[in-house]
Amino acid sequence: MKQTLSFFPAMLGMLLLGSCTENKTPDASATNATSAPADPSAAVADTARVSGKPCDIKLANIHFTKAVNGADTLTKVAAGGKMTFRVGEKKDFFCDPNDNKLSNNTAPILLAEVDNTKPFTLVSKVVPGFTEKGLYNAGVLYIYVNDRRWHKLCFEQDERGNHRIVSVRTVGTSDDNNHDVVKAPSAYMKISSDTRTVASYYSLDKKNWQLVRLYKNDYPAKIWLGVSAQCPVDTGTVSYFEDISLTQSSVTDFRLGN
Incomplete structure (x- = not known):
C-alpha cells in the first residue's frame, strides 16, 4: 500500500x-x-530617422541635398559662398542618457550624402550666433546616420559664458565633451576620415590644427555630412558658415590634422 x-x-x-x-x-x-546584435552601434542602426526632405543647395565645394527640420528654409547663401543660418528658440539635437529629460531633435541640419567607403574631409569657418543668454548656442558640423546615431562638432557657449569647442557622439544616447576655450569670434572646424578612423579638429588660422577627438569609423557605407545651428535655451540666433568644403580625401597626419 x-x-x-x-x-x-x-x-x-x-x-x-x-x-x-x-x-x-x-x-x-x-x-x-x-x-540582440553583439555590436552596440548596430542596435540603433535601424531606429526611426528624422524626416529630412530633399533640397538642392549648391556651393562651390559642397552640395546639400537633404534638409532636416526645415534647414533649407532657414539658410541663405551670399554670392561669395557665405551661408547665413537662422535658428529658432529651443532648437537642439541631443539624446539625453538620463531618462530623456533633455532630449531634443529639433535643430535644423543641412546634409550632403557621402560614400563612407572612401576617405572624406568636411571643413568650414564657423561664426556662431553667441548671445548674452544663449546657453549652448553653437555653430555645428555633423556626421549623421539617423536620429540616434550621429556625431557633432560644435563651437558652443558654455554655462559660464565661455565659447569653446564641444563634441558629442551619439550611439543610442549622447555623450558630451567640452574641449578648449576659444577667445576668437570664429574658428575653423574639420571632420576627417580615412575610412578606418574619424577625427575632429579646430584651428584659428586654417593652418595649425588642434585634435579634439578621434575614434574608430564604424559608420555604414552611406552617411551624411553637414552643418547646423542650435539654440537650446534662448529665443533664436544667427550663425554663419564660410569656406565650406567637402572632399573625398582625408588628412595625412591624424594627430596634427594636416
Missing part, C-alpha cells in the same frame, strides 16, 4: 509539469536577448 501511495503523487507531479511546459509562453526578454 505504501508503494501505491507514493506512485500517485509522482505521476501527478509529472502530469502537472508537462502541462506547464506545453502552455508556457516564451519569455520576450529572453527572446530579445538571444537575437
Whole structure:
C-alpha cells in the first residue's frame, strides 16, 4: 500500500509539469536577448530617422541635398559662398542618457550624402550666433546616420559664458565633451576620415590644427555630412558658415590634422 501511495503523487507531479511546459509562453526578454546584435552601434542602426526632405543647395565645394527640420528654409547663401543660418528658440539635437529629460531633435541640419567607403574631409569657418543668454548656442558640423546615431562638432557657449569647442557622439544616447576655450569670434572646424578612423579638429588660422577627438569609423557605407545651428535655451540666433568644403580625401597626419 505504501508503494501505491507514493506512485500517485509522482505521476501527478509529472502530469502537472508537462502541462506547464506545453502552455508556457516564451519569455520576450529572453527572446530579445538571444537575437540582440553583439555590436552596440548596430542596435540603433535601424531606429526611426528624422524626416529630412530633399533640397538642392549648391556651393562651390559642397552640395546639400537633404534638409532636416526645415534647414533649407532657414539658410541663405551670399554670392561669395557665405551661408547665413537662422535658428529658432529651443532648437537642439541631443539624446539625453538620463531618462530623456533633455532630449531634443529639433535643430535644423543641412546634409550632403557621402560614400563612407572612401576617405572624406568636411571643413568650414564657423561664426556662431553667441548671445548674452544663449546657453549652448553653437555653430555645428555633423556626421549623421539617423536620429540616434550621429556625431557633432560644435563651437558652443558654455554655462559660464565661455565659447569653446564641444563634441558629442551619439550611439543610442549622447555623450558630451567640452574641449578648449576659444577667445576668437570664429574658428575653423574639420571632420576627417580615412575610412578606418574619424577625427575632429579646430584651428584659428586654417593652418595649425588642434585634435579634439578621434575614434574608430564604424559608420555604414552611406552617411551624411553637414552643418547646423542650435539654440537650446534662448529665443533664436544667427550663425554663419564660410569656406565650406567637402572632399573625398582625408588628412595625412591624424594627430596634427594636416
